[in-house]
Amino acid sequence: MKLNKIILSFVSALVILFSTSVASFAKVVGDKIILGAAISLTGKYSSNGVHTQNGYNMAVDRINSMGGVKVGGKTYKFDIIYYDDESNPKRAAQLAERLISQDGVEFMLGPYSSGLTKAIAPVTEKYGVPMVEANGASRSLFTKGYKYLFAVLAPANLYLDVAIETAVELNGGKGVRIAQAFEQDAFSQDVRLGILDAAERTGSKIIIDDKLPKELNDMAATLVKVKQMKPDVLVVSGHTKGALTAIRQIAEMKVDVPMLAMTHCDAAKLSKQHGKNSQYALCASQWHKSLTYKDDFFKDGMTYAADFEKEFGYDPPYQSAESSAALLVFKDAFERANSFDQKKVRDALAATNMQTFYGNIKFAPGGQNVDKPMVLFQVMCDAAGKCENKVVAPLKWASAKLIHPVPKWSER
Amino acid sequence: MDFLVFQYPMITVQACLDGILLGVLFALIAYGMALQWGVMNIINIAQGDLVILGGYIAYFMYLYGIHPAWGVIVAPIIMYFVGIAIYKLVINKVVDRDLFISILATFGISILFMQLMNFAFGADVVLANSGYGTTMLFDNNVVLPNSKIFSAFISILFAVCLVIYMKKSKLGRAIRATAQNARAAKILGVDTEKVYAATFGINAALCGVAGALISITFTIHPYMGLPYTIRSFMIVIVAGLGNLPGVAMSGMGLGVFEEFADYILGTEFRIGSVFLLLVLILVYRRFKLSRKREYLK
Numbered sequence: 001m002k003l004n005k006i007i008l009s010f011v012s013a014l015v016i017l018f019s020t021s022v023a024s025f026a027k028v029v030g031d032k033i034i035l036g037a038a039i040s041l042t043g044k045y046s047s048n049g050v051h052t053q054n055g056y057n058m059a060v061d062r063i064n065s066m067g068g069v070k071v072g073g074k075t076y077k078f079d080i081i082y083y084d085d086e087s088n089p090k091r092a093a094q095l096a097e098r099l100i101s102q103d104g105v106e107f108m109l110g111p112y113s114s115g116l117t118k119a120i121a122p123v124t125e126k127y128g129v130p131m132v133e134a135n136g137a138s139r140s141l142f143t144k145g146y147k148y149l150f151a152v153l154a155p156a157n158l159y160l161d162v163a164i165e166t167a168v169e170l171n172g173g174k175g176v177r178i179a180q181a182f183e184q185d186a187f188s189q190d191v192r193l194g195i196l197d198a199a200e201r202t203g204s205k206i207i208i209d210d211k212l213p214k215e216l217n218d219m220a221a222t223l224v225k226v227k228q229m230k231p232d233v234l235v236v237s238g239h240t241k242g243a244l245t246a247i248r249q250i251a252e253m254k255v256d257v258p259m260l261a262m263t264h265c266d267a268a269k270l271s272k273q274h275g276k277n278s279q280y281a282l283c284a285s286q287w288h289k290s291l292t293y294k295d296d297f298f299k300d301g302m303t304y305a306a307d308f309e310k311e312f313g314y315d316p317p318y319q320s321a322e323s324s325a326a327l328l329v330f331k332d333a334f335e336r337a338n339s340f341d342q343k344k345v346r347d348a349l350a351a352t353n354m355q356t357f358y359g360n361i362k363f364a365p366g367g368q369n370v371d372k373p374m375v376l377f378q379v380m381c382d383a384a385g386k387c388e389n390k391v392v393a394p395l396k397w398a399s400a401k402l403i404h405p406v407p408k409w410s411e412r
Numbered sequence: 413m414d415f416l417v418f419q420y421p422m423i424t425v426q427a428c429l430d431g432i433l434l435g436v437l438f439a440l441i442a443y444g445m446a447l448q449w450g451v452m453n454i455i456n457i458a459q460g461d462l463v464i465l466g467g468y469i470a471y472f473m474y475l476y477g478i479h480p481a482w483g484v485i486v487a488p489i490i491m492y493f494v495g496i497a498i499y500k501l502v503i504n505k506v507v508d509r510d511l512f513i514s515i516l517a518t519f520g521i522s523i524l525f526m527q528l529m530n531f532a533f534g535a536d537v538v539l540a541n542s543g544y545g546t547t548m549l550f551d552n553n554v555v556l557p558n559s560k561i562f563s564a565f566i567s568i569l570f571a572v573c574l575v576i577y578m579k580k581s582k583l584g585r586a587i588r589a590t591a592q593n594a595r596a597a598k599i600l601g602v603d604t605e606k607v608y609a610a611t612f613g614i615n616a617a618l619c620g621v622a623g624a625l626i627s628i629t630f631t632i633h634p635y636m637g638l639p640y641t642i643r644s645f646m647i648v649i650v651a652g653l654g655n656l657p658g659v660a661m662s663g664m665g666l667g668v669f670e671e672f673a674d675y676i677l678g679t680e681f682r683i684g685s686v687f688l689l690l691v692l693i694l695v696y697r698r699f700k701l702s703r704k705r706e707y708l709k
Contacts, residue, residue: 221675252546
């Protein structure tokens with residue numbers, strides 16, 4: 001009897017505690033719209049996790065200080081509950097569950113990386129929580145038929161598409177010989193699929209197709225093959241380790257290749273870590289500050305970069321810019337839906353068609369942004385050894401002319 | 413395409429040299445592991461993390477304008493004391509227990525080190541540039557980065573010094589005595605506690621040297637330690653404990669084997685083929701052992 005009483009009081013205490021905590025964290029409290037995000041603040045993605053969080057915070061402050069979000073004639077401000085997912089997909093899925101079922105969050109922002117977004121998407125989908133994500137580009141995210149997932153960035157298979165097309169164009173429209181080396185992870189393998197598509201489309205031939213291990217720090221064997229087979233284009237994707245390893249070993253082994261294209265150059269701080277050795281590398285990027293897109297909140301890329309640097313003390317990588325854009329998309333959708341009903345907001349998100357400083361945003365039925373091409377920049381250094389990233393393709397935004405073919409090491 | 417080695421004979425030379433230079437560096441790490449495994453019966457899962465920590469020491473010297481090659485002197489000194497500290501705090505409590513306990517303990521140390529390094533140095537992939545240039549051989553058909561040659565040279569130098577030290581010095585003799593029979597050594601007046609601490613310190617110092625060399629030749633990252641642990645574990649398994657020339661040979665052999673596997677089977681089978689080889693060697697050893705037993709019978 002006594003035991004029953006204890007259990008009963010314990011359970012009721014829990015119920016009271018739970019209900020009050022839900023009440024204090026519901027989706028819209030007073031004049032606040034509360035968004036939830038699991039971000040990698042520790043673990044292997046922590047640098048990019050912090051870039052993502054800085055991007056989110058910058059946009060929240062800016063939108064709030066410029067009048068907030070107007071829904072139903074009332075003005076609301078954004079607020080974000082963050083949890084640290086420790087760069088661990090399992091933890092990220094748990095935290096998404098917690099944000100939704102315990103904290104009562106009804107709208108989510110994405111985590112960093114394709115892998116973690118993949119872990120969270122089934123959870124948000126299950127609860128019908130709209131999620132705008134800015135850092136998961138893997139193609140497999142957009143082929144699962146998710147209805148509540150929206151990505152402001154271009155999918156991974158388009159990352160280096162432009163490079164192959166440019167190479168073919170420079171070759172007088174004839175197909176080129178491609179050597180490629182990709183890490184064996186979801187993102188890089190998607191980039192690889194994009195190259196396979198592009199090769200087929202342009203009649204190009206893939207002569208080296210290496211898959212690099214996850215703990216890659218040596219690709220000498222691939223480069224020896226490149227040296228012997230002399231391809232027209234070398235494509236490398238393996239996150240920051242891939243970019244850094246490639247440049248180091250290409251320079252050390254004096255590998256001459258007319259075009260070198262890769263991903264993650266700015267996250268790897270390529271020009272800072274390798275200086276002149278990184279010169280002429282072509283890098284795929286979701287965004288560059290010199291692009292001329294405009295919006296009312298951040299004006300344009302240059303202004304965004306200047307404001308970001310003032311606040312956080314470094315030049316914004318594209319991971320921050322796309323994260324800021326996610327908030328602009330949410331604001332726009334809330335105002336068009338004129339409601340906090342999840343279904344209505346979801347429909348408004350699906351109908352998004354807007355321009356932000358980061359680029360045009362319009363979602364395909366799968367949730368990926370189809371209105372924003374990737375840009376390609378080239379690392380260019382002056383005589384003093386100071387290196388800069390200059391956009392070279394697409395031509396519309398090019399701030400410099402592509403240097404092709406890359407000068408031989410013996411002539412540098 | 414798969415058989416590039418046969419189409420371009422120079423690739424064979426390149427693969428052999430690359431494999432040997434890489435293998436020597438791995439052998440140095442494995443040597444430290446074999447030493448403490450033999451003496452203390454501890455399999456150190458944190459081996460790779462000690463390597464990465466050594467790499468960060470060289471990297472920070474590079475950041476502050478000191479040439480990272482000096483790291484091969486500074487890193488082992490600092491790492492020796494780190495090793496002693498780890499021994500005093502954790503290892504001395506598990507040294508007499510069974511192997512499983514020590515694996516768990518060093519696994520814990522490994523996780524702790526990864527997180528601490530991530531916390532202190534950030535999660536960015538970094539490297540130190542030595543600016544050593546390149547050596548071209550055979551009409552520019554074989555290229556060897558000087559940083560790799562430097563790494564191999566320093567690894568051999570340290571290994572040779574250590575062998576001499578183990579043979580000639582008092583501590584070296586004490587370490588060997590303890591490895592052979594700890595109880596007998598104790599009875600004969602060897603302070604085994606001190607020997608254990610020194611052994612762990614020496615192992616950490618070797619990791620420090622290897623780490624400094626890795627920051628010059630490859631890249632470092634707080635979570636990149638485990639592959640080095642696994643690699644050195646394999647080298648030791650193949651060579652057997654207390655078999656120093658064996659460690660060097662198996663290090664280089666695995667390095668060369670890996671390079672050839674890359675050219676013949678493809679990059680994706682590079683690591684897998686090394687594991688396959690390990691299994692084959694273990695099976696062969698068992699086979700040999702059972703024949704010996706039969707003979708004894």
